[in-house]
Amino acid sequence: MTLNPCDAGFVARLSAALPEGRIRPPEPRYLEEPRGQWQGRAGAVATPASVEEVATIIRLAGQARVPVVPFGGGTGLVGGQVMADGPLPLVLSLERMAAVRAVYPSENVLVAEAGTVLARVQEAAEEAGRLFPLSLASEGTAQIGGLLSTNAGGVNVLRYGNARELCLGLEAVLPDGSIWHGLKRLRKDNTGYDLRDLLIGAEGTLGVITAASLRLFPRPAxxxxxxxxxxxxxxxxxxxxxxxxxxxxxxxxxxxxxxxxxxxxxxxxxxxxxxxxxxxxxxxxxxxxxxxxxxxxxxxxxxxxxxxxxxxxxxxxxxxxxxxxxxxWALRENIPLANRRVGAIASHDISLPLSAIPAFIEDAGRRLARLGAWRINAFGHMGDGNLHYNVFPPAGRSRAEFADRKAEVTRTVHDLVVEMEGSISAEHGIGRLKRDDLVRYGDPARLKAMRAIKSALDPAGIMNPGAVIVPG
Amino acid sequence: MTLNPCDAGFVARLSAALPEGRIRPPEPRYLEEPRGQWQGRAGAVATPASVEEVATIIRLAGQARVPVVPFGGGTGLVGGQVMADGPLPLVLSLERMAAVRAVYPSENVLVAEAGTVLARVQEAAEEAGRLFPLSLASEGTAQIGGLLSTNAGGVNVLRYGNARELCLGLEAVLPDGSIWHGLKRLRKDNTGYDLRDLLIGAEGTLGVITAASLRLFPRPAxxxxxxxxxxxxxxxxxxxxxxxxxxxxxxxxxxxxxxxxxxxxxxxxxxxxxxxxxxxxxxxxxxxxxxxxxxxxxxxxxxxxxxxxxxxxxxxxxxxxxxxxxxxWALRENIPLANRRVGAIASHDISLPLSAIPAFIEDAGRRLARLGAWRINAFGHMGDGNLHYNVFPPAGRSRAEFADRKAEVTRTVHDLVVEMEGSISAEHGIGRLKRDDLVRYGDPARLKAMRAIKSALDPAGIMNPGAVIVPG
CATH class of the missing domain: 3.30.70.2190 (Alpha-Beta Plaits)
Incomplete structure (x- = not known):
């Protein structure tokens, strides 16, 4: 099914259907991603202020078959937030929807709009004497919508789970422009298919999360x-x-x-x-x-x-x-920054069955040693079986000299991960970076089911096309 | 799309494709459910011994458009396991697939086949010095496949979560007869849509869970x-x-x-x-x-x-x-048995936002008092916001005298639950009992998405037809 570009005509129709100022030209910051691997493009940026406005945008995009790229804090590491080719998309930013709508301390629940920055949610929880335990390096920028759409991890997963486990309910706009009012605050709710967990981790390809009810916890004494x-x-x-x-x-x-x-x-x-x-x-x-x-x-x-x-x-x-x-903690938290200064040839966000970790570190080192004299920094959330396995040039050499070795290194690492029944994306997601890897390594029955779900919920294919999975 | 009955011709084809003894006539126990509300029917019972045999059965059923009703321990309380009308189904029991395939104490993971009884999983965990915390009244009969398919709850949800949170990966046969090899043992795995959580709680309408990797925990000191x-x-x-x-x-x-x-x-x-x-x-x-x-x-x-x-x-x-x-604990655990001896007019498995529970108990009592002089027993997993709210006749009277009041009582309770943003099925599921209630009370956008997912994954509609949702 062919898509149409977000052209002047579409922008005009969109602008007419929304309050003043919601649609504007794309500033560069909406077209970048932290690793500089893709250059995004957009016909316009939409900044709706309510779920109804989001629904209007998605409905009109569906009618016009214009691709929509949801954009959160822009901190994603797999290119899920930038569309570098295909028809010019509309970028959808929920930055105006940044309210903490309600806090229920006695329920240990907080309801936040998707554009709320994680650090703000942590603060709001603390103000209520509670803890929102999701914590990661980009928490000053990353937004709840993006964190849920990528099922973010971080340092406290061992105790509190991933973003998915911290979410009780969602409000979302589905690809047909309908609004799902699902902001439940319930610990138990067995009323049909788990649409919540399907949207979480779908990286904006199955709809737009506009708000979430989140689990809080007592603060440790x-x-x-x-x-x-x-x-x-x-x-x-x-x-x-x-x-x-x-x-x-x-x-x-x-x-x-x-x-x-x-x-x-x-x-x-x-x-x-x-x-x-x-x-x-x-x-x-x-x-x-x-x-x-x-x-x-x-x-x-x-x-x-x-x-x-x-x-x-x-x-x-x-x-x-x-x-x-x-x-x-500073010793741990500065490792990614030091890595960046050294400059990795290839970095990998992998997970393994816990008991396989020692053998993986040994075998991966041995296999990579056959390819060159790399320096390897393997570190991370071992409690979750999640390693950041980064490969660097020998001392005194630069990553640029080894740019043509990256694919080979990554292939070696990912092959071993899959042999050991691990995951090639533990917490960062698939985005556009690992889409081909997902097809290469993914279970065929599951891939087929994913494509069927994508086609069923987004038959026109307008939601973040090219990310995660391509139906057909 | 019309379905065909599981007739002698289909049974013959099925028998020919499977090892001796896998297909047999339905004994009464496969056609009953604990509340005696439905009388099941079946053309045959299939008892495959491997995931490949399950795949063969589903593939043949799909070709012949014969409905398949997955049957676990038979303890479900919402009629998900019995098909009382429509073309004669094949009942699929995984009772032969009851092996604990592996225990990984150092990973806190156990892999069990779907036919394994919950108590056996608890034992296997204990033998490894670990805890599998799922615990409920029917644990001596209920099977892992059914427990996951209904996202079972029980007494330890407050600390350990529902069945969904206790599952890391699945092996399943999808409605097209393909096998999804998804027995991951990973705490973090962000590689695409969450098919696991979609099958969990789908009550056998989106495929057949054949094995699961389950989370274990250290035993409390x-x-x-x-x-x-x-x-x-x-x-x-x-x-x-x-x-x-x-x-x-x-x-x-x-x-x-x-x-x-x-x-x-x-x-x-x-x-x-x-x-x-x-x-x-x-x-x-x-x-x-x-x-x-x-x-x-x-x-x-x-x-x-x-x-x-x-x-x-x-x-x-x-x-x-x-x-x-x-x-x-006996005081708590004997309450459901005492309830049964008294005989409830209507029982409700509901959940509420925690802070709404006191007002709910008061309001529901007041509304019901307008309908009659009932005795009410409200009890349950308050930590999860989950109440079993059961309505009984006045002392000395019998439930039979009030059979015609049941619908009215349930409607009153469920209306109030929904007004207070609760759930009409906290832990038992939808099955056939609450299918109409789901349509009445469910969010329209979510219902539409559920129907689209059902049609996408099971276009012939063979999997447990009539349970949870009927595509439109």
Whole structure:
């Protein structure tokens, strides 16, 4: 089915159907993505202020067969928010729909519009004495609509789940322009197909999320953080099991850190206190959030002591103050920034069955070594089986020299991930970057079902065409 | 699209395509459901032993346009497992596929076939030193396939979530006879549409779940239970907030009990020790599962003391032994049995936004009082906003006398639930019992999307026709 461009005629019709100022020419920021891999294009940017206006836009786009690209905070890493080819699209930004519509502290629920920035939702929860646990590097920019559309992950998934698990209900405009009023605030609701979880993670290809009811949690009474030196990924895995047995749901994060990441921080001039000298090869960062009658320091000491006795942990620090906690977390959080300064040839957002992680790190290193003398920084949310596995040029060389090796490196990594029953996109999604990989590695029955669902809900194919899956 | 009956010719073709003994005449147990509201019919029962055999059956049924009714443990309460009219269906039972295929203790994952009884999965988890937390009254009979297909709830949802949240991946046969190999063991996997959560809760109308990878958890180091007398539903709600603030995720269950339920137990001759005399009007049963360095008795005492100081709790008992725990839980677990002995005119499995529960109980009582002098037993998983709201005849009268009032009573209850933004099916599903209610109360945009998805994935309409939704 052919689509038509968002041309002057369509823009005029759209403008006439909406209040003044909703449709404007596209500024460059709507046409970019953080990795600079695609250059977006657009006939116009629509900034509706209500779900009814969104419905009007989608209805008119459907009638005119004009593609619509939903744009959130623009922080997505797989090109889901930019359409670089095909007929000129309309970019749809929900930035005007940024209200926290309601907070229900006694229900642990908050209702936010899709354009609300994550940090604002976190604040609103805190103002109500509650926690909204979704947390990731881009939280000052990323919007709820985009976070749900990509089923965002982050550092607290181990305890609280992905964005999907934090959402109780949605308001959305479906591709036919109808409004689904589904802002339920219920923990249990078994009334038919799970449209909510279908829109979550669909990256704007099955409709536009306009608001969401989100789960809040009691704030932990006390928190604690430790950075422990482990003998390797297998020891880290055993330590994770020990930490879970001790702390259960009080374990909010378990991050694997490789010495390479810390050495990159040193090499690229980050002013961070490195607690161990020399830099160890492998470390685990453990975060606890305890409720009452439970002391995180005691728990961390137990984990350290038992981990040490079991030969898993050789050294470690337990933060004794909020400042020390922040300093330990800074070591983890600056790794992606250091990576950027060094410049990766290829980076991979993968997940694996937990028990496969040690073998994966070993095998991937061995296979890649056959291709070149890379430096590898494997780190991430080990508690969720999620590694960021990034491949860098040898010291003193630049990524540009190896641009033609990227495909080969990625293919090697992804092949092994799939052999080990992992995922080639743990938390970033498919977007346009991994669309071909999805077809290559995806289960054929599932791909066929995905195409059938896409065609059924968006027969004209106007919603974010080219992202995730191409029907037909 | 017309369907054909499962007649002798089809049975012969099916038998020829499968190993000996897979197809047999329907015994009565496949044609019944616990509430005796429908009488099922079937041309035959198929009992495949592998996913390939299931695929063969579905493919042949699709070619012949013969309806297929998946049958699990048969414990469903909404008639999803029986087809009382239309062309004679094939009943598909996965009872031969009852293996726990693998347990991965270090990953907290277990892979079970769909025919595995829930109690067996719980045991296999325990043998590995882990917990599979799904727990409900029918766990000795209900099968994993049916539990997932209905997104079962139960007593531990507050802490661990519904069946959907306990499932990481599926193996399933889709309505076109293709096999989806989706038994992922991953916590994070953002590779396209969420087919898993779409099949979960679809009650066998979008395909047949043949196996699932399930989440396990560390077993709590210590457990504790208290039964507290509360001033009413509003006080119970405030107590829930207090318990969450104290115990956070250690709070595994928070059940509301009405005095009516306990009086029914006494009236119908259950030999239970009632800890309070006279029977209080409202009680809360609190269950904790603590990890190390955390004492459930201390936490329960804190909750009691602070609840008492706040005027929420007037009396209470904290179990001092496993026997006392079991005795407190027996008070809760025998309520449904006592209900059955009394005989409800109408029972409702509803959920509400937490903060609406006190007003709902008051308003529903008032509205129903205008219709008659009923006795009402409202109880259930208050922590999940899930009430079982059952309406009984006055003392000394029988339900049979009021059979003609049932529709009116249910309509009154469901109307109020929907007014208060609740759900008319919290955990039992839609099946055939609530199909018309779903159309009456459901969001039109969502219903249209559900019909489109059903038609897209099952264009011939062979999968459990008449359950959940009828495409238009």
């Amino acid at each position: 006390a928190v604690g953080t430790a950075l422990l030196v482990v003998d390797g990924p297998a020891a880290a895995l055993a330590l994770l099991a020990l930490a879970q047995e001790c702390a259960g749901p009080a374990l909010t994060a378990f991050e694997l850190i490789s010495g390479q990441g810390l050495r990159f921080e040193i090499e690229t001039g980050f002013d961070l206190r490195q607690p161990f000298d020399p830099v160890p090869d492998w470390l685990a960062l453990i975060d606890l959030g305890c409720m009452r009658e439970q002391d995180p320091q005691e728990l961390l000491e137990t984990i350290f002591t038992e981990g040490h006795a079991a030969g898993l942990v050789s050294d470690g620090v337990i933060a004794a103050s909020e400042g020390q906690r922040a300093a330990l | 210590a457990v504790g239970t208290a039964l507290l007398v509360v001033d009413g539903p509003a006080a119970a709600l405030a107590l829930l907030a207090l318990a969450q603030e104290c115990a956070g995720p250690a709070l595994t269950a928070f059940e509301l009990i009405s005095g009516q339920g306990l009086r029914f137990e006494i009236e119908t001759g259950f030999d239970l020790r009632q800890p309070f005399d006279p029977v209080p009007d409202w009680l809360a049963l609190i269950d904790l599962g603590c990890m190390r360095e955390q004492d459930p008795q201390e936490l329960l005492e804190t909750i009691f003391t602070e609840g008492h100081a706040a005027g929420l709790v007037s009396d209470g008992v904290i179990a001092a032994s496993e026997g006392q725990r079991a005795a407190l």
